[in-house]
Amino acid sequence: xxxxxxxxxxxxxxxxxxxxxxxxxxxxxxxxxxxxxxxxxxxxxxxxxxxxxxxxxxxxxxxxxxxxxxxxxxxxxxxxxxxxxxxxxxxxxxxxxxxxxxxxxxxxxxxxxxxxxxxxxxxxxxxxxxxxxxxxxxxxxxxxxxxxxxxxxxxxxxxxxxxxxxxxxxxxxxxxxxxxxxxxxxxxxxxxxxxxxxxxxxxxxxxxxxxxxxxxxxxxxxxxxxxxxxxxxxxxxxxxxxxxxxxxxxxxxxxxxxxxxxxxxxxxxxxxxxxxxxxxxxxxxxxxxxxxxxxxxxxxxxxxxxxxxxxxxxxx
Numbered sequence: 001x002x003x004x005x006x007x008x009x010x011x012x013x014x015x016x017x018x019x020x021x022x023x024x025x026x027x028x029x030x031x032x033x034x035x036x037x038x039x040x041x042x043x044x045x046x047x048x049x050x051x052x053x054x055x056x057x058x059x060x061x062x063x064x065x066x067x068x069x070x071x072x073x074x075x076x077x078x079x080x081x082x083x084x085x086x087x088x089x090x091x092x093x094x095x096x097x098x099x100x101x102x103x104x105x106x107x108x109x110x111x112x113x114x115x116x117x118x119x120x121x122x123x124x125x126x127x128x129x130x131x132x133x134x135x136x137x138x139x140x141x142x143x144x145x146x147x148x149x150x151x152x153x154x155x156x157x158x159x160x161x162x163x164x165x166x167x168x169x170x171x172x173x174x175x176x177x178x179x180x181x182x183x184x185x186x187x188x189x190x191x192x193x194x195x196x197x198x199x200x201x202x203x204x205x206x207x208x209x210x211x212x213x214x215x216x217x218x219x220x221x222x223x224x225x226x227x228x229x230x231x232x233x234x235x236x237x238x239x240x241x242x243x244x245x246x247x248x249x250x251x252x253x254x255x256x257x258x259x260x261x262x263x264x265x266x267x268x269x270x271x272x273x274x275x276x277x278x279x280x281x282x283x284x285x286x287x288x289x290x291x292x293x294x295x296x297x298x299x300x301x302x303x304x305x306x307x308x309x310x311x312x313x314x315x316x
Contacts (some may be wrong), residue, residue, distance in 0.1 A: 003033040004031075004033075005032075011126045012250075030100045034105070045095075045102075045235075051265075054069075063080070063091050065082050065191050066079055075204065077094040079137075079195075089187070090107050092109055092141070094134060096205060096206070098207075110140075114136075114140055133210055137274065146221075146223075155174070159164060159239070177239075179236050186226075189226055194243070199210055260314050268298045271301075
């Protein structure tokens, strides 16, 4: 589907404008949205708008890194929205000219739908031009990053609360799952941050200087998101290291206890082994109290070694 919004010089929406009407002198600026276009509709990028072949090719090669390319009369932007459920990146492309923007996306985009509705209904927004319409789309995308990032922070807080009652195995699984989510978000947010930096520093994009304060605000949001993600990744790394260290300490304690028990039983096993050989000339075997005396000696050795290890602190 192709949606067309043409705005005249009085900042009113021209009703039922078509592609052929966009070149009319009465049009002040316009916005064309390729919303999950068919193959025939997508051809209009070349046959009608005559965009650069490399930019058109980039529209179909998913998923690319967010970027900004400057062509002769058009700037091409690759943006990433985030799926709130899967955290997967969804590409949105924008062709930005001197009096127009053309958006292209192969999946539904509520960010564009919401921005389209606001531009269509509010004259004050149309007054700010096509650059502000592009800002609305990008601002909606970046605002959608925050709930996903805050949700991960809430998960970490829950792990901290239940950390004492849960097993290390379950906690480690949750931590690695969170780190996977953070990696997905980082692959989207950091390139978007770099893209916004290039935009606010560029002199080649028409209309951006007039709306610079708005795009700078998006850049500030992306900086904040980047800092939150890095801090959260460091926190998960610390938690992972803490649980690994705790697990190693517990394992060392268990091994030390088993070693002490084994050491105590070594002389007892040695004695039992000697008197289990059943040689004929062993005088203790014929002694009436020999069995009870050997048990007493073995008990005394075991108890003495236990006290010695206990005083050495091996059971702590």
